[in-house]
Amino acid sequence: MRIELCGRRCGVNRFEGEIGFCGLGIDAYVGGMFIHISEEPPINPxxxxxxxxxxxxxxxxxxxxxxxxxxxxxxxxxxNLWKIIDTTGARSLSFIGGNPDESLLAILRFLDTAPMDFPLPIVWNCHGYGNRIVYRILEGIVDAYIPDVKYGNDNCAKKWSQIYGYAEIAKRCIDEITRQGVPIYVRILVLPGHNECCHIPTIHWLKEYHDRIIINIMDQYSPDFIITKTDRQMANHPKPEDIQTIIKETRQCGLIQMALI
Ligand code: SF4
Incomplete structure (x- = not known):
């Protein structure tokens, strides 16, 4: 059985002990669990x-x-995780990563064992480089999606995230989840120097979903992992005027922005 849970579709057989590009076999692992108070207002904390x-x-x-x-x-x-989950103060339960799509089977098994009186809606916070079949499976299980749309073209996606065919795959994912009638908050992390190649084209193709999505333009990009000066514009923070341009473009395209709610 070929595993194709994300857009990379590496096709290994994780049921037979092989490990996917994502580093996962058949099990899923929790790297952290906490209440976050800076999520989108409707699901926060x-x-x-x-x-x-x-x-x-x-x-x-x-x-x-x-x-x-x-x-x-x-x-x-x-x-066993249900025994230590404390929902005090939370308005939602979000699966996030890494990325949750790659752990789909384990998450479904986990949710299948949820207490009957579990009170929180389920949020799927994903990178958007997914397989639309995954989102079809999640229909009726997930109460809200928070997908990223990182790039507006394949070249930038390949250069900065080592992925292929991004633009088409991201569109298919947004197309699938916007069909499901649940709240969708699309995150656009403003990358320095990527307005023309990525963010403005992204805003324009998202226009057709204007009545089904809310845009969250995020200005917190920080070049503090392995980005170096040789990465040129990515070694900077995004310019305030670039962020303003995206905000304005979003408004002109008739898209609703999270900050306006
Ligand atoms: S930033 Fe990129 S590599 Fe890191 S978890 Fe998100 S999608 Fe994966």
């Missing part, structure tokens, strides 16, 4: 379950320890 493993390799990743599964201790995602 959210109890985050951070899953290890990711099919992307963003050079600027701020969660590389999760992505590469080097967190300690790693906790198995299974029914």
């Amino acid at each position: 959210s109890l985050l379950i951070e899953l290890c493993g990711c099919g992307m390799r963003c050079k600027f990743c701020q969660k590389a320890e999760l992505r590469d599964g080097v967190v300690n201790p790693k906790i198995l995602l299974d029914r």
Whole structure:
């Protein structure tokens, strides 16, 4: 059986002990679990379950320890986790990463063992370089999605995240989840120097979903992982005027922005 849970579709057989590009076999591991108070207002505060493993390799990743599964201790995602989950103060339960898509099977098994009176809606916070079949499976299980749209073209995606065919794959994912009638908050992390090649084209193709998505323009990019001066514009913070341009473009395209809610 070929595993194709993310856009990379590496096709290994994780049921037979092979390890995917994401670093995962058949089990899923929790790298962190805590209540986060800076999520999108409708789901905030959210109890985050951070899953290890990711099919992307963003050079600027701020969660590389999760992505590469080097967190300690790693906790198995299974029914025992319910015994230590404390929902006090949380308005939602978010699966995040790394990326959750790559741990789909384990997450479904985990949710299948949830207490009957579990009170929180489920949020799927993903990188958007997914397989639309995954989101079809999640229909009726997930109450809100928070996908990233990182790039507006394949070249930047290949250069900075080592992924292929990004633009088409991201569109297919947004197309699938916007069909499901649940809240969708699309995160656009403003990357320095990527307005023309990525963010403005992204805003324009998202226009067709204007009545089904809310845009969260994020200005917190920080070049503090393995980005160096040789990475040129990516070694900077995004310019305030570039962020303003994206905000203005978003408004002109008739898209609703999170900050306006
Ligand atoms: S998608 Fe997220 S977790 Fe994965 S490599 Fe990129 S920034 Fe890191």
